[in-house]
Amino acid sequence: MTAILELLNVSRLFRQGSVEVAALSEVSLSVARGELVAVMGPSGSGKSTLLNIAGGLDWPTSGTVFVDGTDLGGLSAAELAGLRRGSLGYVFQELNLVRSLTAAENVALPLELDGRSARESRAEAIESLRVVGMADQVDRFPDEMSGGEQQRVAIARGLVGTRRLLLADEPTGALDSAAGEEIVSLLRRRCDAGCAALLVTHEARYAGWADRVVYLRDGAVVERASVSPDDDL
Amino acid sequence: MSVRYGLLGLLRLAPAHGYQLRTDLVDVTGATWPLNIGQVYSTLQRLERDGLIEADDADPADGPERRRYRITQKGISDLDGWLAEAVPHENGPRSELVIKVAIAMSVPGTDVRSVLDAQRATTLMVLQQLTKTKRAADGKLAALAVEWMVLGAEAEIRWLDLCEAQLTKAESRGSR
Ligand SMILES: Nc1ncnc2c1ncn2[C@@H]1O[C@H](COP(=O)(O)OP(=O)(O)OP(=O)(O)O)[C@@H](O)[C@H]1O
Ligand SMILES: [Mg+2]
Numbered sequence: 001m002t003a004i005l006e007l008l009n010v011s012r013l014f015r016q017g018s019v020e021v022a023a024l025s026e027v028s029l030s031v032a033r034g035e036l037v038a039v040m041g042p043s044g045s046g047k048s049t050l051l052n053i054a055g056g057l058d059w060p061t062s063g064t065v066f067v068d069g070t071d072l073g074g075l076s077a078a079e080l081a082g083l084r085r086g087s088l089g090y091v092f093q094e095l096n097l098v099r100s101l102t103a104a105e106n107v108a109l110p111l112e113l114d115g116r117s118a119r120e121s122r123a124e125a126i127e128s129l130r131v132v133g134m135a136d137q138v139d140r141f142p143d144e145m146s147g148g149e150q151q152r153v154a155i156a157r158g159l160v161g162t163r164r165l166l167l168a169d170e171p172t173g174a175l176d177s178a179a180g181e182e183i184v185s186l187l188r189r190r191c192d193a194g195c196a197a198l199l200v201t202h203e204a205r206y207a208g209w210a211d212r213v214v215y216l217r218d219g220a221v222v223e224r225a226s227v228s229p230d231d232d233l
Numbered sequence: 234m235s236v237r238y239g240l241l242g243l244l245r246l247a248p249a250h251g252y253q254l255r256t257d258l259v260d261v262t263g264a265t266w267p268l269n270i271g272q273v274y275s276t277l278q279r280l281e282r283d284g285l286i287e288a289d290d291a292d293p294a295d296g297p298e299r300r301r302y303r304i305t306q307k308g309i310s311d312l313d314g315w316l317a318e319a320v321p322h323e324n325g326p327r328s329e330l331v332i333k334v335a336i337a338m339s340v341p342g343t344d345v346r347s348v349l350d351a352q353r354a355t356t357l358m359v360l361q362q363l364t365k366t367k368r369a370a371d372g373k374l375a376a377l378a379v380e381w382m383v384l385g386a387e388a389e390i391r392w393l394d395l396c397e398a399q400l401t402k403a404e405s406r407g408s409r
């Protein structure tokens with residue numbers, strides 16, 4: 001199996017006033033092509049920190065992160081930006097939609113930033129919005145949408161184009177169970193088609209779609225609470 | 234009780250033989266619910282005795298496996314009454330898990346988190362299995378039956394989360 005994402009002994013310390021907080025300590029994790037891995041754990045256990053580091057949005061204090069075999073620590077800022085736009089899809093915990101752009105423009109943004117033509121980007125954006133059930137709202141602005149609709153747009157933006165690694169932080173936050181299931185099953189299908197994904201969720205029903213579940217507590221992986229595919233009932 | 238009304242409900246749609254009823258009931262409620270043919274036949278016999286169903290011009294000497302049943306007027310009103318009535322809420326306060334965690338939290342020196350963690354992993358594996366079953370039954374009525382079990386497993390994990398939160402709170406009170 002080819003690991004699309006690999007974290008080796010990753011630690012992340014944050015300074016909070018006079019104390020140092022270990023948001024992650026010595027976390028090792030690898031996600032292969034085709035795998036959907038769920039990350040669970042109590043609030044403050046380091047889930048978002050893990051995702052940010054996996055996506056090159058934050059840096060480990062020590063340890064190494066490989067995406068597609070490339071050590072993120074060895075990349076220049078420009079190289080890293082290129083990798084982020086080209087191979088990674090994000091859905092953030094706070095959705096980060098641009099309020100002055102329509103749904104289609106928001107979704108097309110990563111493609112346009114990657115140098116694709118406006119027409120091509122828009123066509124792909126609309127296709128991605130269709131997949132999340134937002135085909136009829138492509139020209140609406142975030143402020144004109146419900147929380148769940150904004151969430152779908154954020155997901156469409158994360159999935160647009162040919163992403164090899166999807167990183168989703170509570171992508172089902174504003175959705176009811178039925179809509180949430182649809183989104184997670186979408187991630188599942190992407191993985192079955194050869195993507196890799198890391199899904200942060202505190203809802204066990206969504207973790208049920210994953211091949212593996214990594215449970216974090218106080219920044220460390222708790223093996224006993226985690227589930228790997230070789231575990232048996 | 235539920236087998237009785239399940240069969241009655243299916244016979245409301247069309248007359249059928251016992252083996253067909255068994256297949257259909259498993260179809261709508263999910264293969265996860267074991268139902269043996271003996272139970273189907275004995276239930277059909279009781280329904281017939283109570284006048285809720287009757288056999289098509291059957292030879293009284295024929296066993297239930299040879300009979301083709303149809304619902305009677307009495308059966309229809311019994312079924313309607315059952316459909317209109319809410320099912321009492323089931324709640325097992327004496328589940329082994331509840332007792333285990335309560336004991337773990339009371340006995341000094343117990344690694345409560347380790348108890349919670351082991352349970353979490355076990356129930357998550359059940360959820361993964363159920364999710365596969367649900368995917369396979371996508372769009373069918375049986376998927377709803379699996380969903381019921383998914384919710385049960387989900388509730389258990391949420392409860393474990395609550396237990397852990399309570400534990401963390403108690404510890405931070407203790408350390409202050
Ligand atoms: N920029 C920061 N500066 C200081 N501390 C931080 C920073 N970001 C995160 N932390 C701390 O690191 C720890 C992990 O935070 P993180 O956001 O990864 O948790 P989480 O598991 O995603 O929680 P939640 O479920 O609430 O989203 C927390 O104790 C948090 O306070
Ligand atoms: Mg978070």
